[in-house]
Amino acid sequence: MIRYTGKRFLISLLSVWMLITVAFFLTRQMPGSPFQTGNVSGEVLEQMEQEYGLDQPVSAQYVTYMRNLLHGDLGISYMNPGESVTEVIARALPATLSLGILAVIVSLVAGTLLGMLQAFSQKRWVRTTILFGTIFGAGIPNFVIALLLALVFGVQWKLLPVVGLDSWTSYLLPVLSLAAYPTAVVTRLMCHTCRQELQKEYVVLAKVKGLPMRRIAWTHVWKNAWIPVLNYAGPAAAFLLTGSFVVESIFTIPGLGREFVNSIANRDYTLIMGLTIFMGVVVIGVNLAVDLLCAWMDPRIRKSYLKDV
Amino acid sequence: MKRKDRQKAESNFILKTGVILLAMLTLLAVLVPIFSGQSYAEQNPDLQNLGSSAAHLFGTDKFGRDLFVRVWYGTRISLFVGIGSMAICGAVGIVIGAAAGYAGGIIDLLLMRLGDLVDAVPSLLYVILITLTFGANAGSILLGICISGWVESARIVRAEVQRVKTLNFCEAARILGAGPIRILRTHVLPNAWGPVIVSLTFFIPKAIFTEAFLSFVGVGIEAPQASLGSLIQAARSQMRLYPSQMLYPILVLSLLLISLHLIGVGLEQKGGWNRR
Numbered sequence: 297m298i299r300y301t302g303k304r305f306l307i308s309l310l311s312v313w314m315l316i317t318v319a320f321f322l323t324r325q326m327p328g329s330p331f332q333t334g335n336v337s338g339e340v341l342e343q344m345e346q347e348y349g350l351d352q353p354v355s356a357q358y359v360t361y362m363r364n365l366l367h368g369d370l371g372i373s374y375m376n377p378g379e380s381v382t383e384v385i386a387r388a389l390p391a392t393l394s395l396g397i398l399a400v401i402v403s404l405v406a407g408t409l410l411g412m413l414q415a416f417s418q419k420r421w422v423r424t425t426i427l428f429g430t431i432f433g434a435g436i437p438n439f440v441i442a443l444l445l446a447l448v449f450g451v452q453w454k455l456l457p458v459v460g461l462d463s464w465t466s467y468l469l470p471v472l473s474l475a476a477y478p479t480a481v482v483t484r485l486m487c488h489t490c491r492q493e494l495q496k497e498y499v500v501l502a503k504v505k506g507l508p509m510r511r512i513a514w515t516h517v518w519k520n521a522w523i524p525v526l527n528y529a530g531p532a533a534a535f536l537l538t539g540s541f542v543v544e545s546i547f548t549i550p551g552l553g554r555e556f557v558n559s560i561a562n563r564d565y566t567l568i569m570g571l572t573i574f575m576g577v578v579v580i581g582v583n584l585a586v587d588l589l590c591a592w593m594d595p596r597i598r599k600s601y602l603k604d605v
Numbered sequence: 606m607k608r609k610d611r612q613k614a615e616s617n618f619i620l621k622t623g624v625i626l627l628a629m630l631t632l633l634a635v636l637v638p639i640f641s642g643q644s645y646a647e648q649n650p651d652l653q654n655l656g657s658s659a660a661h662l663f664g665t666d667k668f669g670r671d672l673f674v675r676v677w678y679g680t681r682i683s684l685f686v687g688i689g690s691m692a693i694c695g696a697v698g699i700v701i702g703a704a705a706g707y708a709g710g711i712i713d714l715l716l717m718r719l720g721d722l723v724d725a726v727p728s729l730l731y732v733i734l735i736t737l738t739f740g741a742n743a744g745s746i747l748l749g750i751c752i753s754g755w756v757e758s759a760r761i762v763r764a765e766v767q768r769v770k771t772l773n774f775c776e777a778a779r780i781l782g783a784g785p786i787r788i789l790r791t792h793v794l795p796n797a798w799g800p801v802i803v804s805l806t807f808f809i810p811k812a813i814f815t816e817a818f819l820s821f822v823g824v825g826i827e828a829p830q831a832s833l834g835s836l837i838q839a840a841r842s843q844m845r846l847y848p849s850q851m852l853y854p855i856l857v858l859s860l861l862l863i864s865l866h867l868i869g870v871g872l873e874q875k876g877g878w879n880r881r
């Protein structure tokens with residue numbers, strides 16, 4: 297386990313370093329300077345560049361940036377000189393986090409139940425309905441779902457609020473639009489692995505013992521079928537973080553996603569870079585945690601990985 | 606037996622529906638921009654925000670541009686990005702996966718850990734950085750998608766190569782003097798095709814989604830070119846007054862993605878190939 301943890305940790309660390317390096321050098325290549333607004337004279341421009349350290353060679357800037365990063369300092373926003381990137385993250389994270397966690401819970405519960413229903417149901421129409429549900433849920437993009445929900449429930453019927461996060465009702469539409477795709481994926485995974493598990497010997501034995509199907513499903517099968525679902529947590533975190541870009545912009549929620557979209561519109565390069573690195577680190581962290589959890593639960597996984605290496 | 610037959614009929618139906626839908630959309634996307642009299646960028650101040658009519662099937666937008674042409678032009682870009690990135694990532698993935706699986710040892714280790722490295726970061730983040738740096742066009746979107754897009758098919762091919770290469774028929778081929786490329790082509794890849802094709806079929810809607818998402822956020826295809834994502838974004842400000850301007854691109858984009866998912870699910874069920 298220690299060897300496995302060490303190796304996975306090293307890979308994650310390398311991923312983080314690669315992301316930071318790519319983000320840093322690409323950001324330096326981006327066209328236009330953030331200070332070129334036209335009404336700034338050459339002298340002031342030079343002074344500002346000096347203040348932000350932009351007059352130094354790129355390699356020196358890289359070293360400085362990395363050193364500051366190790367202290368948790370992601371730099372200062374170009375557009376809002378009073379605010380550091382860390383402050384922006386601290387301000388915007390709670391909204392995104394609460395939406396994301398709710399969406400994870402919804403998609404895990406709904407996906408597990410629907411997937412097992414699809415795998416075990418004897419009624420054909422139930423299986424077909426869920427199958428087509430997953431195709432629609434996985435196919436229709438999150439921003440389309442968010443826009444349609446806002447249009448129907450917010451604008452046409454005026455049933456639910458579509459701006460901000462003031463009461464619990466305003467969580468409904470954003471969470472629903474974020475959770476649709478992960479729910480479809482979890483359902484598909486769950487149904488698939490349940491069907492595979494059903495062929496295995498322990499299920500046959502349980503059947504021979506005379507256990508009802510319901511009992512077999514809830515005491516034996518689902519625990520085994522859940523490992524692939526757990527593995528999906530990393531991609532789900534990635535999807536929810538990037539999904540927050542559009543969902544938060546559509547429902548005007550003051551979260552990380554909206555900050556990111558605004559920073560792109562403002563060409564606020566330090567903020568873009570800082571948020572990219574932060575989100576990447578979150579996703580890499582979730583991936584690492586899930587991998588370690590799975591390896592801890594199932595020794596076969598770490599064995600096959602170590603044999604691989 | 607009966608249940609198996611029904612399952613087969615169902616997957617055939619799903620596959621057929623998907624293929625027909627996709628063929629219709631592709632045909633419209635190719636033909637409409639060619640045969641229509643209007644161009645996607647032509648503005649006409651007399652014809653702003655019109656509803657549907659015989660001359661403008663989907664109506665016009667706030668600059669008086671014909672939405673029918675713009676929507677199908679955008680579909681063409683979606684298809685280009687989807688199929689283009691699938692082809693590139695598929696080819697790169699197969700080559701890398703085959704090389705890693707066949708060579709083994711240090712080459713395998715380096716290639717697959719490189720895959721882990723790029724795959725750990727959400728690909729959208731890389732794509733956004735690249736479109737911001739190299740300009741907002743289909744080329745940078747393709748490049749961004751392909752940075753991590755090859756990993757999944759490489760993993761599938763590698764696993765298949767590792768499984769097959771020690772089997773008797775591969776040993777036999779080697780004893781008969783077949784080189785590695787010939788063994789890969791005639792003995793290994795035919796076994797790996799199924800899962801690879803399913804994975805690549807699901808890759809196309811992912812790429813199309815990425816392009817639409819970026820254009821919706823404002824870092825995708827640049828105006829005046831039309832993309833389904835930017836059409837939806839442009840119509841958003843007027844969605845209360847003219848919801849149809851938003852609904853047409855939404856409908857086409859959703860149908861396109863659903864048709865590809867139908868094909869993927871149909872293939873998956875039919876062949877019994879599962880992803881991962």
